Amino acid sequence: MAFSGYAQLLADRSVRTLFIAAFFARIPMMAAPLVLTLYVVDDLDGTYAQAGIVAAATTVGAAIGSPWRGRLIDRLGLRRAILPSIIAIGILYPLATLATYVWLVPVAVLMGLFLISIFSIVRLSLSVMVEERQRRTAFSADSIIAEASFIVGPAAGVLLVTQAGADAALYAIGACEVVAGLIFLRLDPPTRSARTDDEPAPDPAATKAPFVSAPVVFLFLISGGTMATLIGTDLGIVAELRELDKVGAIGFTYGLWGLSSLLGGLVYGSLNRSIRPTYLLLALGLTTIPVGLGGEVWSLSLWVIPTGFLCAPTMTAAAEWIAKLVPEERRGEAMGWQGTAFTIGGAASSPVIGAAIDEVGAWGGFVVGGSIATVIALVCWGGQLIPAFRPSNYASVDDEVGDSSR
Known part of the structure; x- marks a missing residue:
């Protein structure tokens, strides 16, 4: 670090x-x-x-x-x-x-x-x-x-x-x-990066060339999956504390969740190597699923710390890799599509998570939100094993992202 x-x-x-x-x-x-x-x-x-x-x-x-x-x-x-x-x-x-x-x-x-x-x-x-x-x-x-x-x-x-x-x-x-x-x-x-006098002017066709590839689509899916865990944790905390008749403790539990995410982002930014967003999302999903085991305010608050710790790093890693894979001329649109992926991930998962809470209780929100993220992570991980779906403009994105920080 x-x-x-x-x-x-x-x-x-x-x-x-x-x-x-x-x-x-x-x-x-x-x-x-x-x-x-x-x-x-x-x-x-x-x-x-x-x-x-x-x-x-x-x-x-x-x-x-x-x-x-x-x-x-x-x-x-x-x-x-x-x-x-x-x-x-x-x-x-x-x-x-x-x-x-x-x-x-x-x-x-x-x-x-x-x-x-x-x-x-x-x-x-x-x-x-x-x-x-x-x-x-x-x-x-x-x-x-x-x-x-x-x-x-x-x-x-x-x-x-x-x-x-x-x-x-x-x-x-x-x-x-x-x-x-x-x-x-x-x-x-x-x-846009500043252009020196001896550099050629950017090709106007570059702003029209497609930037979407399988690796970029995986990053959009990961962004949506991240939002599903956030929605599941958000709704699950509220529902759990309502079941415990401890709604007044929402600020305390949310505070620990937010502070742990803040700490996770701080630690991730200090690392000298990148971590694949796929792995981070998988860990985020798996740590979200058991949060519902917290049957008291103190235990619930402790269970949200690991999942909170992984929130900011997962979102950061996805943006980091999009910036790596998308040409500068199209990066604004790509970042916009990532914002849309966050939005769609939250909008699509909210009704399912809400229905799970209505049917089985607060723990259902954590299980469904975490499971959605876990499945997306596994699908993306499997897709990344296919040679045709690997980045074509980098021999090894893992090595380049890691080496760039040394």
């Missing part, structure tokens, strides 16, 4: 500024789903099922919009790509407070469609701002920052709703997202 890599990374002012901007930009985005749910249930007198429809509408919009915006970044640059999103967000959040439930659903679709994908933008920028040997550390640091935003965002959203009301909270979130977009507009972090 080499934790000094983080110090070297943060010594770069531009990288440090990007991380600070990403932390604050993610907070309103983490708060938005919870605030929308409370707005539907409290202000519109809706049901949780109706709130779920709104959440699904946002998910559909984000799944469509993420690769579209990524491709715009590849073709037009960051500023021209996110300017329409800034304008749309400034209109849609105030509009949501005026809409009836029927109209809130299409507004939610547009919210997802024009959502500024901070995850994709930051990872894309880091892939060109730091040297390849630092990429793992940079992506791990971003995962740690995302975990910190996750800890702050929902809590801030609840505080806004309780103190000012859900409609005021939506105004505040919309305003904060606009400010975040303007900050990134001002920073304009690079999304």
